[in-house]
Amino acid sequence: MGPTATLLVVEKVMPDVVDVSAATQRVMMADLHMLVITRGRERTRSEYAQLLGAGSFRLTGVIPTNVVDSFIEAQLA
Numbered sequence: 306m307g308p309t310a311t312l313l314v315v316e317k318v319m320p321d322v323v324d325v326s327a328a329t330q331r332v333m334m335a336d337l338h339m340l341v342i343t344r345g346r347e348r349t350r351s352e353y354a355q356l357l358g359a360g361s362f363r364l365t366g367v368i369p370t371n372v373v374d375s376f377i378e379a380q381l382a
Contacts, residue, residue, distance in 0.1 A: 364377065
């Protein structure tokens with residue numbers, strides 16, 4: 306990966322503050338599904354920033370879409 310390349314991850318992003326919007330409810334249902342089926346969980350923006358930081362990346366943006374997934378954008382730190 307070159308020094309100016311951008312890493313895009315397509316994933317669900319849990320909101321830091323829970324609200325009652327339909328988008329938040331969809332992500333929360335996916336989170337519950339992952340917990341029950343795989344013992345996994347969805348992550349918040351700040352948790353993705355930490356995870357990417359551990360891999361020498363810095364989170365540069367989260368781009369929501371009209372579906373549950375978002376584009377998580379990162380570059381080499």
